[in-house]
Amino acid sequence: xxxxxxxxxxxLLEVNNIEVIYNHVILVLKGVSLTVPKGGITAxxxxxxxxxxxxxxxxxxxxxxxxxxxxxxxxxxxxERVGNLSPSDLxxxxxxxxxxxxxxxxxxxxxxxxxxxxxxxRDGKAAISDALDMVYTYxxxxxxxxxxxxxxxxxxxxxxxxxxxxxxxxxxTVLLDEPSMGLAPQLVEEIFGIVKALNENExxxxxxxxxxxxxxxxxxxYGYILESGRIVMxxxxxxxxxxxxxxxxxxxxxxxxxxxFRDVRSYRRRKRWLS
Amino acid sequence: xxxxxxxxxxxxxxxxxxxxxxxxxxxGFVLIFKAxxxxxxxxxxxxxxxxxxxxxxxxxxxxxxxxxxxxxxxDIHHFGWTVPTLLAxxxxxxxxxxxxxxxxxxxxxxxxNQEPIILFMATIGxxxxxxxxxxxxxxxxxxxxxxxxPSGGSFWLxxxxxxxxxxxxxxxxxxxxxxxVWATMIAVTLVIxxxxxxxxxxxxxxxxxxxxxxxxxxxVGISLKAIWVxxxxxxxxxxxxxxxxxxxxxxxQFSLSLIALKALxxxxxxxxxxIPGAIVGGLIIGVGEKLFEFSIxxxxxxxxxxxxxxxxxxxxxxxxxxxxxxxxxxxxx
Numbered sequence: 191x192x193x194x195x196x197x198x199x200x201x202l203l204e205v206n207n208i209e210v211i212y213n214h215v216i217l218v219l220k221g222v223s224l225t226v227p228k229g230g231i232t233a234x235x236x237x238x239x240x241x242x243x244x245x246x247x248x249x250x251x252x253x254x255x256x257x258x259x260x261x262x263x264x265x266x267x268x269x270e271r272v273g274n275l276s277p278s279d280l281x282x283x284x285x286x287x288x289x290x291x292x293x294x295x296x297x298x299x300x301x302x303x304x305x306x307x308x309x310x311x312r313d314g315k316a317a318i319s320d321a322l323d324m325v326y327t328y329x330x331x332x333x334x335x336x337x338x339x340x341x342x343x344x345x346x347x348x349x350x351x352x353x354x355x356x357x358x359x360x361x362x363t364v365l366l367d368e369p370s371m372g373l374a375p376q377l378v379e380e381i382f383g384i385v386k387a388l389n390e391n392e393x394x395x396x397x398x399x400x401x402x403x404x405x406x407x408x409x410x411x412y413g414y415i416l417e418s419g420r421i422v423m424x425x426x427x428x429x430x431x432x433x434x435x436x437x438x439x440x441x442x443x444x445x446x447x448x449x450x451f452r453d454v455r456s457y458r459r460r461k462r463w464l465s
Numbered sequence: 466x467x468x469x470x471x472x473x474x475x476x477x478x479x480x481x482x483x484x485x486x487x488x489x490x491x492x493g494f495v496l497i498f499k500a501x502x503x504x505x506x507x508x509x510x511x512x513x514x515x516x517x518x519x520x521x522x523x524x525x526x527x528x529x530x531x532x533x534x535x536x537x538x539x540d541i542h543h544f545g546w547t548v549p550t551l552l553a554x555x556x557x558x559x560x561x562x563x564x565x566x567x568x569x570x571x572x573x574x575x576x577x578n579q580e581p582i583i584l585f586m587a588t589i590g591x592x593x594x595x596x597x598x599x600x601x602x603x604x605x606x607x608x609x610x611x612x613x614x615p616s617g618g619s620f621w622l623x624x625x626x627x628x629x630x631x632x633x634x635x636x637x638x639x640x641x642x643x644x645x646v647w648a649t650m651i652a653v654t655l656v657i658x659x660x661x662x663x664x665x666x667x668x669x670x671x672x673x674x675x676x677x678x679x680x681x682x683x684x685v686g687i688s689l690k691a692i693w694v695x696x697x698x699x700x701x702x703x704x705x706x707x708x709x710x711x712x713x714x715x716x717x718q719f720s721l722s723l724i725a726l727k728a729l730x731x732x733x734x735x736x737x738x739x740i741p742g743a744i745v746g747g748l749i750i751g752v753g754e755k756l757f758e759f760s761i762x763x764x765x766x767x768x769x770x771x772x773x774x775x776x777x778x779x780x781x782x783x784x785x786x787x788x789x790x791x792x793x794x795x796x797x798x
Binding site: 250252255256257276277278280281282286287288289293294295296297298302303305306307309310352355356359 | 577578667670671673674676677678679680681682683684685686687688
């Protein structure tokens with residue numbers, strides 16, 4: 191685990207007060223700032239529509255293809271402004287996004303899917319086949335299914351394929367969007383375990399958007415909590431896990447153990463109206 | 466062998482070769498549709514434009530000569546040289562690549578993420594623009610295209626097959642146009658090369674990836690703009706081949722662009738997303754319409770070739786909307 195001093199020292203990614211507007215009218219992010227340290231797993235938590243995916247897409251510059259626009263603030267990678275780069279330039283710089291909902295190339299085989307991840311690499315066939323071996327050691331299941339069309343593999347295998355595909359680009363930072371989506375708890379554990387192993391052994395930094403607060407805070411080093419386009423809380427994962435508000439709103443644990451869902455909802459609604 | 470049987474064989478062979486010619490046009494549609502989801506209405510006009518350019522370069526015509534003469538009062542039409550066929554083909558290919566780049570730069574780049582119908586409308590506009598541009602550049606007269614391929618009936622085949630018929634019957638042998646035979650061979654080579662390219666090269670794999678999922682392709686660092694220029698260039702190349710073949714057969718003239726209409730039923734039959742589908746669809750339509758015309762045509766007054774393909778396509782739309790080889794919609798349950 192990284193301590194605070196280390197977190198301060200080496201920022202890979204710095205998002206400064208960005209505002210994102212879709213279609214020129216819909217304001218989704220209202221000033222989000224966060225930093226991703228080198229070699230850490232940073233979690234971005236929050237409910238549906240909080241802006242997690244938008245934040246990731248703002249960083250990877252996939253917003254543009256969805257008519258989203260960063261209207262304020264700046265995004266720095268290694269101290270360099272990256273707001274105007276194309277997604278492919280960013281991949282060359284070592285930042286790659288694994289999109290929500292897996293998005294494998296359905297009609298390509300698993301191995302072809304992985305190879306597309308190496309599209310931007312220029313360091314020769316040998317290095318790419320090494321990367322392929324590396325992906326297969328972390329995801330042995332993909333090796334078994336390498337000749338199957340991705341569209342016919344299971345949800346877990348597709349998620350592994352999507353992560354493996356991103357790894358093929360030899361990334362420094364992976365923006366991982368909702369890896370737990372639609373997967374059985376056991377598989378979620380398995381995938382998070384692999385993410386942790388990649389982080390520790392290969393030194394890949396992760397910015398992780400996740401609704402499953404419980405799992406995310408167990409594996410991450412640091413967490414940010416987003417609510418309707420604003421960061422409402424942040425801190426080391428261990429602290430967030432113990433925070434009474436986080437416990438109540440995101441982990442469903444109140445002072446008196448688990449609370450009824452009805453109480454939680456009415457409390458939050460009243461608070462919204464007043465604030 | 467009875468002459469009727471031999472006639473039938475001749476009809477089937479001619480049908481197969483006509484089918485290959487249809488497939489050549491359909492190929493261009495498939496390539497662009499697969500990679501960008503755009504139904505490129507301008508594909509037929511691209512074939513016409515490519516053929517016009519080829520003839521123009523080959524014969525040393527001055528492009529826009531009418532315009533130049535009208536504005537400056539000069540009277541120039543030719544540079545006074547002729548360009549060897551192969552070089553002219555290469556130059557035409559360069560023109561088509563430049564065209565692909567311009568289309569992407571000036572039109573498609575501004576229409577990213579628009580509805581398919583809007584992109585389709587844009588290609589309709591493009592088709593009419595190119596028709597006019599072709600006329601303006603090279604003139605609207607009917608031109609003869611000679612790329613040095615043999616044409617006319619094969620006497621050898623005629624002599625050989627004439628002997629096959631039963632004694633005493635009036636059978637003069639099969640008529641097969643040599644140009645069709647060449648067109649078939651060229652088309653087959655083209656398809657093999659394209660298939661190898663898309664299956665075994667990095668760019669080919671990226672093309673298929675883009676065809677599957679634009680967003681995901683973007684996310685792994687594939688540049689859509691570059692891929693689209695490549696796809697349109699390949700489609701331009703295919704249009705050039707189709708233009709050469711059809712132009713050599715029919716002469717280079719405006720109606721060449723209407724061959725696109727014949728490609729539509731081929732696409733419905735074979736599926737909009739499959740290269741082998743375009744070929745098989747073309748063959749089925751070619752053979753089907755020739756056989757139908759030969760056997761049923763005389764009973765109902767002929768000219769069935771004009772509508773047979775469309776009726777066949779309609780039947781396919783009812784029973785198998787994705788076509789014979791259309792990409793199966795993968796659905797996990």
